[in-house]
Amino acid sequence: xxxxxxxxxxxxxxxxxxxxxxxxxxxxxxxxxxxxxxxxxxxxxxxxxxxxxxxxxxxxxxxxxxxxxxxxxxxxxxxxxxxxxxxxxxxxxxxxxxxxxxxxxxxxx
Amino acid sequence: xxxxxxxxxxxxxxxxxxxxxxxxxxxxxxxxxxxxxxxxxxxxxxxxxxxxxxxxxxxxxxxxxxxxxxxxxxxxxxxxxxxxxxxxxxxxxxxxxxxxxxxxxxxxxxxxxxxxxxxxx
Numbered sequence: 001x002x003x004x005x006x007x008x009x010x011x012x013x014x015x016x017x018x019x020x021x022x023x024x025x026x027x028x029x030x031x032x033x034x035x036x037x038x039x040x041x042x043x044x045x046x047x048x049x050x051x052x053x054x055x056x057x058x059x060x061x062x063x064x065x066x067x068x069x070x071x072x073x074x075x076x077x078x079x080x081x082x083x084x085x086x087x088x089x090x091x092x093x094x095x096x097x098x099x100x101x102x103x104x105x106x107x108x109x
Numbered sequence: 110x111x112x113x114x115x116x117x118x119x120x121x122x123x124x125x126x127x128x129x130x131x132x133x134x135x136x137x138x139x140x141x142x143x144x145x146x147x148x149x150x151x152x153x154x155x156x157x158x159x160x161x162x163x164x165x166x167x168x169x170x171x172x173x174x175x176x177x178x179x180x181x182x183x184x185x186x187x188x189x190x191x192x193x194x195x196x197x198x199x200x201x202x203x204x205x206x207x208x209x210x211x212x213x214x215x216x217x218x219x220x221x222x223x224x225x226x227x228x229x230x
Contacts, residue, residue, distance in 0.1 A: 001172050003155065036216035038156070045205060045223055046148075046156065051216035089156050093215050096169050098146070098158040 004029065004090055004101035011107040017078040020104045022090030023071060030071035034093035037066060037075045040103075041086045049088075050075060082108050111135045113145070113206050113221035120227050121196050127226060131189040131206030138164050138184045144209035145189040146217055147180065149202040157202075161209065162189055198228045 005023040012018040022029065022037075029035055035053045038046035048057055050066035053073060063079045073092070077084055085108040090101040117129035131145060138145065146161035160180040161169045170178050179192045189206060203225050207217035 003157075034215040038217075040156075045220040046217075047220075048216055048218045051214050051218070057218060091156075091158070091216070097171055098161070100148075100156040100158055103155045 001028075001094060001097065001099050004092060004099055006088075006090060006101040006104045008102075009105040009107060011109055012077075012080045013109045014080050014082065016080050017076060018080060018106065020075045020077075020088055020090075020106070022073040022075070022092075022101050024073075024092055024099070025071055028092040028094040028099055029068065029073050029090075031095070032093045033068070035066065035068060035073040036091045037064075038089045038091065039084075039086045040089065046089065077106070080108055084108055111208055111219045113208060113219060115204060115206050115221045115224035117204075117224055117226065119225060120229065122230050123197055123228060125196050127191075127193045127196050127200070129191045129193075129204055129206075129224065129226075131191070131221060133187050133189070133206075133208065136208060138162075138182050138187070138189070140164055142211040142213075145182070146207050146209055147189075147191045147204060148207060148217070148220075149200075149204045150223075151199070151202040154202075159193075159204075160191060196228045200226070201228045202226060 037050040040046045053068045113133045144163045147159040162180045203223040205223045208219040
């Protein structure tokens with residue numbers, strides 16, 4: 001299986017919005033509404049930010065939102081804050097296994 | 110609250126078999142829908158999903174690593190064990206176990222702290 005495709009890095013200034021894309025195929029992202037997003041700070045374990053394409057676990061700020069169109073899912077972070085600087089990974093169920101994206105480094109300028 | 114903790118050797122030699130244990134608390138692998146997965150991350154690289162075991166003992170593996178992986182559970186001990194055969198230096202990574210709550214979620218909501226495994230002679 002191939003990893004999902006994410007941009008290597010995105011950047012934005014505090015208060016701005018950024019969107020991270022995650023492109024797969026009809027066998028994973030496009031085929032199931034089971035895309036999740038994880039935030040990872042250096043040296044820490046990943047943290048679930050979005051599941052089921054659009055749902056936020058309890059405690060995740062509503063500045064984080066997810067969407068999907070065809071084979072591409074997106075994570076949008078609005079009102080950027082310094083603490084949002086981290087690596088972000090998408091993940092999709094693919095029928096009998098899961099596949100992660102290559103990760104995107106979010107830089108808060 | 111739910112916690113998971115990985116344990117196992119920090120150093121293994123090439124060709125050896127790696128055995129990792131995930132010990133969890135505050136949930137049961139007897140509960141319908143629940144699963145425990147393993148994910149790894151080589152230094153400076155992306156996450157890679159490895160395997161998952163469901164409450165009903167159904168097991169799923171990464172297609173590219175399937176021949177080398179075995180996942181089992183011991184519900185009486187609240188543990189999940191992952192074995193990976195024929196270890197190679199490219200398998201050097203932080204290995205995480207994670208909780209998958211239900212079919213509806215189908216994501217990994219709680220992660221262990223990770224355990225670092227180095228493959229070197």
